[in-house]
Structure formats: structure tokens, C-alpha cells
Amino acid sequence: MLKCRTVWKKLAPLARASSTVCRQNVRRTGLTSSRIPACVPVAHMSTGPAGGGRENQLYILLVGAACVGGAIYTYRTVKGDSQRYQDRIEEISSRSYKRATAEPATPIQSEPSVILEPEPEAAPSLEPEAAPSLEPEAAPSLESEAAPSPEEPSPPAPDAEVAVPETTELPPAAEQTTTADEPVVEASPEESAEPAAVPVVEEEPSPPSEPSPFELTELPPAPVVESEPAAAESPAAEPTEPQPEVVAQSGGPAPDSLKVPSHTPYLLIGGGTASFAAARSIRARDPGAKVLIVTDESDPPYMRPPLSKELWFSDDPSVTETLRFKQWNGKERSIYFQPPSFYINAEELNGAENGGVAVLTGKKVVHMDVRGNKIKLDDDTEISYDKCLIATGGVPRNLQVIERAGEEVMKKTTLFRKIEDFKSLDKVSRNVKSITIIGGGFLGSELACALGRRSTEYDLEVVQMFPEKGNMGKVLPEYLSNWTTEKVKSEGVKVISEALVKSVVCKDDKLEIKLKDGRLVKTDHIVAAVGLEPNVDLAKSAGLEVDSDFGGFRVNAELQARSNIWVAGDAACFYDIRLGRRRVEHHDHAVVSGRLAGENMTGANKPYWHQSMFWSDLGPDVGYEAIGIVDSSLPTVGVFAKATAKDTPKAATEKSGTGIRSESETEDTATSPVASLTLAPTVEQHQDEYGKGVIFYLRDKVVVGIILWNVFNRMPIARKIIKDGEEHADLNEVAKLFNIHDD
């Protein structure tokens, strides 16, 4: 009340003028009667100089309330800001702790909290060096932060068991390598760090290798990098194991504001197949090119198809670690496009004489400034570029019913896309009794077949459900889709077609999926393979167009979005000169478009012309390659070879006579001219009827898509037919070009 009084005094002249208006309003709105009782106690208590008017006192109340409200708001904002700030600092320290356990290269943010600790012990020159690396707001308050919380530095350091002086020396060793005093300052802390690190070697392989990557910034990266982790990890770990770790250490979060180049001629956003293909293309065409790949994943570029195919069929029990698979030609390879020694460290990029490809893992690009030709990372680092490629790919879609079903259900759901999803699904498949795959497209069917194969080994029930009538219902014509579904069933999968999921609940640690038609499916784990949402997060800040029909960034036939910006891979909605505007989510397309984007970034100015293909295998009987627009809603013409015994791959490998004899008997009768008319219906029921052939997809009588069904090495012919874009009167004649009867 006193407050009101003083304020009233100050605002008196203004108040009087406006109070008349107020009075009139109050009268008009008829609030008087309801307000007055509330006002009365106020009126009695405040003996304002104006005296008298109820309306004046009402006004006092209103103004007073406004001031009080303003004061409260200001107080809250200030408090909240400081609270938020504190939370942020804690988050940064905990983030650095998480990073330290995964990849022991200590990021700079944790160092400030540590830096002030060793100040009395180590060189005082550390602090001025630390300062430029800190964000301005962090520095001043951290001095006060470090003092009350000396315990904070220890958790960020990986080895909590080791005494504090050792932990505080390891991070300074790490941070110092980035400053000019590297050789001098490095020596002393490392001497003490090394003996401290050695006893810890057995317990935690990560900390001892922490000083080594930073030593290595002086030495040629490859040979030393490989020997150091081998030395550090005394328990015999596979040589392949430390490599991804080392990549993460040397190319990963260790680069912070000091280590990340502030400018790069070629910037590739996203570290997948398209990005890698572009990097290779740029390096091939621009001698000495410096290419920086920025990815939010923790792995360097790798290929996705084996994650749902070959890796599941591997006999190697450690396949989840090695990620190696056997190719068709029998040779083994890793899913990573190149081993870590192929890439150079981000901080060495600008100095590299012949250029190179650097991969920055664990960093997300959050903002793109097209006018200024620069991007901003999630740690506020800015990188400017000359040419930029956006190859951000996509994120798996989820069913709304699952998202709404809550935490319990989400914990038992896998959205399959990355290496970590493969690892976790592999583990799950060994530990549960039943897995349900929702989705009948490529990914869903391939995973169903892969898990179906395991079903006998691990006593696992594999269920696949989808809204269509058969597997690949949106790709294959109905007769072929039905045939494929039978094949999938024979792989050990329980297929539930025409299934629309209505709700999912978690009951007694099991998931219950209720379908719209009332059926109930009980399962332990769900894999949702219901499509990919292209990642267009940068469209807003960059001001790039997003396609409303297909999703993804809209680019022209040369994959260009703006003058210095190209988009490739799953995220690109591009104009195909032959087939029209489309967006393709296949591996070969990522390779082809990535390569094309790389060519265009180095001045080629070529449109999308070489048609990409895709393939899928569903068990030992069904394998197909396809090219172009393969949509089951288009009219199709399928030309199939009348199967003889030797055509199925299974029959080719079969040694026993019985299977072949029974098949060839029916074949013999079927091929005789008279019998063929009457026996044609029985041939239809024959299992191998769609053994091999070619299917043409037509749009306005022009072939726009071709599937080669169990027919291989003919893709160039298919590509040619689509490129020509001609109307063919008799597609049987076109089918002759493929020689489907030959092997």
C-alpha cells in the first residue's frame, strides 16, 4: 500500500488525466458493483492525497498491480536466466563427461572447469590460452563456478578412480596441443600423465589413449594412430575395434572451436553415402581439394544396405563389432566406405598440401546463412564455405499410435536406420521371444526375412504386418506381390496383411497391438519400418524451397538449390529429365546423385542422366534388380520364362534327384503344345511360375520402370530402354533383348 502511495504521487498528473477515462469506462461496463466490495478494504487503508473517489482508488489498485506484476516479472526473468545459465553450465560439464566416457578426447568446454584447478600446479599461461577458446559468457562466471565446486572436474575426466591431479593434468595436456605452446607445455604434463595412465590401462582402455591422439597431431597420422591404440589396449582387442574409436577421437568431438577450420572450400553437410560419393568426386576432379564432411552421427561414412541384409547372414559372432560382410564375389569388406586412415583430421585440413577429406563427427549443423555462405554448428562454431552440399538424408517415420502410446512402448520400439539400430536389434533378437515388424516395403520385408532366418535358431517368433495385400504391395504388381508374400512366409515369418494398427499398449511387459479389424497381436518388440522423413531442418534458415509432393529440398536437374548449394541423396527432390520430378531413397541413387553433385560442385554442369538402380533379396529364391519408376499403380507387362528345372537358384544347387524330377515331369507335359492349353491352369499353381522374367512399368505407353526378376547382369539394357523413352508396340520384343532364358 505504501508502494502504491509513492507511485501514485509520482504518477499523479498522468493518472488524473487517464482516471477520468477510467471512471467513465468503469461506469459503462457496469463493473462498479462487483468491483467496489473488493475495493473497499483498499480504500480504507490507503489514504491517498486525492482522497475521495472510489474510481481513483480503483485506479490506484490497477496501477499498483501493474507495478507489482512488472517487478515480479523482472525478478523472475533475472532469476530464471541465471538458473538457465547454471543449468547450461552443468549440462556442458555433464556432456563433456558423457563424451569422455565414449570418446575420451576431452572437449574444451570441460577444460575450463578443470583449467582453474591446475592453475596453481601447471603453467599459469594456460588460462589466457583457455580464454579465447571459451565463449565470453562462460569465462567470467566459471571462475566463480570452479571455486565452490572443485569436485566438478573429476566427473568429466574419464577415470574417476585415478587421483585428481592426474585427471586435471590429462585435460590440460589435451587442451594444450591446440595452442601455440604445444611442444613445450606438452612435455611436462604428459610425463606425469603417462605413468598415471599406465596403471589404468587394464581398467579403462580409453584414458591412456587420450594423450596419444594429441601427441599425434604432430606426427603423420596413420601409422602412429594404429600402433598407439594397440599399445594402449593391452587386453587383446581386435585391431579393427580401436579404429572407429580413434576416428572418433581424432576426427570427432575433439575439434572444437579451435580445431574446426573456420573456412573450407567444400563443405558437405551429412556423412552418408551421397556425401562420401561427392567427396570422392570432388577429390578426383579438383586436385588438392579440401573437403570437410560434417555429420551428427558418431561414425564416418558407411553404406546402409548391409545393415538389413548381409550383416544378418554373417557367420561371424562378432559381426556387430566388426561390421564386416561377405560380398557376392566372396570377398569380405567393412560397411565403412574407407578405413579411418583415409580421412585427415579436421584441424589439418587447411594445412594439407594435397588437400584431403576430413570428417567432423558428432556435430549438427543448425543454421545456414546463404547470403554469408556460412553455417553454424550446434556448439555455435561457424564455418564458411565456397561450395556446399546438403546430404542430410532422413529420419525414420514412426506411427502416430506408437508415439502417443508412451514411454513404455517407445522403449520396446526400434526405428531402424543406423549402425546403432542394427546393434540394438541384433541384441534384442537374441533376448526376446517375439518381434513384430510393422511395414511391408523394402526395409520391413528384408528385416522380416533376416529375422525369420534366425527364428529357428533362437526360438523367435517373427511377425510382419502391413496395410497392403502383400509384401512390396506398393512396388510389385499384385500377382507378384502375392507370390512374394508366400516366399516371405516360407522364410519363417508370420505375415498379417491388410493390417491397420489402431493402438499399442504395454501390458505385463509385453506389447499388445490392436488392429482396426479387431485382431490382437502380442509381441515383445516392435520394429517400425514405415518410411523415411527427409531431413529439411535447414530449409528454414537457408531459405530453401521444400517440395510439397515428395518432400525434401527442391532442386533443379543439376541438383542445385542455389548458386553454391547442391542437394543429393534421400533429401533431394530433383528434376529427372526423362522421368520427371522425383525423390529417390535408394543406395545407388545416393551414389549417383552424390557423384553428380560433386561433379557439378567442381564445374561440370551436368544434369541427372545416368539412371540409378536398386535391388532387393528376399531369401534364397527371390532376388531382383530394378530401375526407374516402379510403382504398382502403373499398368505393367510382365514377361516370364516358363520355368524349367534348372532355373531356380535352389534347384541349381540341389544335388538330389527327387526335387528336380518331380518338377521336370510337370514341365515336360506342360510344354507339349496340346497339353499346354488344358494344363495351363495347373501350371499356374506351380510354385516356380514366376521364377524369372522382366516386368515393364508403363506410363502413357512409355516404359518408365523395369524390374529384372531373378535375372542378373542385364541392367545396362534396362537403363538404355528407359533412357530412350520410346513407345514400343510389342513389349515381348523388348523382353527378347534381355535373354531371360540364358543364365
Next chain:
Amino acid sequence: MSYCKQEGKDRIIFVTKEDHEAPSNAELIADDPNDPYEEQGLILPNGDINWNCPCLGGMASGPCGSQFKEAFSCFHYSKEEVKGSECIDNFRNMQECMQRYPELYPQEEDKESSQAEASSSSVSAAPTEGSALPPETDSTPATSTSDSTSLIDNQTAS
């Protein structure tokens, strides 16, 4: 005898081997070998080397890319009687570089240098064949995978 049936909008034709023995009368448009849009083989129409050829794998783009390009260019343009005889230094540089990355170039040294020369001579002899075919004649899933390691695979294979 082939027969044909229609299921809605989809047509299905079954053909015997004899049916397909007669040559096709389907007409395909002749390809223009100089079409700039097409994927080029190892040797471009103007005689230059196409460093972006999938057949080279990662050779021209890796850490030893520049050494490889120098050596191979020297060899390609060499007019000596023994082709490439003046390029020994370039090849030695390349070999030294490759020795520093045994993971990426996993051959033994003497095999590697001789194979590099052998492959470059065979490759320049048959330029158009080096085009899109190697990645594709390798069977399907290796199509794109061979893209990245084809030359390394070739070396280990031969």
C-alpha cells in the same frame, strides 16, 4: 508356345526359350559416344583421363591421389618406346605414399607397383570397356560397393 493373361491392368506373358530365339525387332536409339551427359569411361573423348571413373575406385581421391594422378598421367601421355619408362620416379613416389597407408592400399609393395602398371596399361588399351561395366558386371550388391574398392579388389583378385 507362350501364352498371355491379363489381371486387371497387369499383363502377364509366359514365353519359352524357342519363342525368344528369333532376334528382337525392338528398335533402340543409337548412342552418341560423345554425349557429355553420359557417364564417361576411363578415357574421355578428348583423350584425357577421367579421374572420376568408378573403375578407379578411390585411387585418385585418396591420400595418395595426387601421386597416383601424376604417375598415371605420365604413363598415359608417355610417347617412349617402352611406355612409361620415364615415369619411374612418379611411380616410386606413389609407391612410397601407398606404403604409408597399408590399410588403404593393402598389397605387398612389389606386387602393387607391377599391378598398378599392368592395370594402367590394360586399362588404357581398352578405354571404352573400362566405363560403367566393371561396377555392373560385378554382381548386384557389389555394384555400388565395388564403386569404392574396385581397384583394390581388382588388385587382390588378379
